Amino acid sequence: LVAARTAELAHKAEALERLHELERDETLAARLAAETARLELLRYQLNPHFLFNSLNSIRALVYSTPDAAGEMVSKLADFCRRTLSRSGDEMVSVGDELEMARNYLDIEQVRWQEGLQIEVDVADSTLPCKLPQNLLLPLLENAIKYGGRTSPGLLQVRIQARNEKGTLTCSIANTGRWVKPDTNPFTDSTQIGLQNLRQRLARHYGNKAAMTHDNATEGWVTVRVSLPCNPPTA
Secondary structure, three states: OHHHHHHHHHHHHHHHHHHHHHHHHHHHHHHHHHHHHHHHHHHOOOOHHHHHHHHHHHHHHHHHOHHHHHHHHHHHHHHHHHHHHOOOOOEEEHHHHHHHHHHHHHHHHHHHHHHEEEEEEEOHHHOOOEEEOOOOHHHHHHHHHHHHHHOOOOEEEEEEEEEEOOEEEEEEEEEOOOOOHHHOOOOOOOHHHHHHHHHHHHHHHHHHOEEEEEOOOOOEEEEEEEEEOOOOOO
């Protein structure tokens, strides 16, 4: 009788453990699904104002300079193709990310014309380094959006990247001023985007990556991202 009771309890314990394991698997699957959905949302969170502004600029160029309109359509199509063909939160090289950044800036340059000046200063040693895709684009969007609103004249944007002792440091600087979250007069605040970037960095690198900003140089705002040049694979 004791042996039968022991066997029954053991069977129930096994069944309970299987149930808990199933629940854990379902919870994990739900979390993964939610994370995947969130990352997809991040991928499509490329500022819709960029698309709207680009289309409006194309409309204006069609009548004034058709060749420029055609060039902008080609650049916009290539940019959208590159953006939509990237899957998940995969790692890409700095070189690949820089190509996306240049494509984006080419479109903005057509739209801003003489009102935008761009400088790229990227060390060759950084090009093979890996980083989460679409890490620089939101920073460039913010630089142009807020820099354009707070720069008194010509909007200048500078991209820099350095690889020093295995640490990759990318910086996006723009003329203008930093807009604090509690004093932001714009409804399309950048703080959510920056928080998402911090979460992505934490997920990939833990406490080995950091994102900071400063306006130490008068009239300029700089956002820096520092991370290991050769991150551990998942």
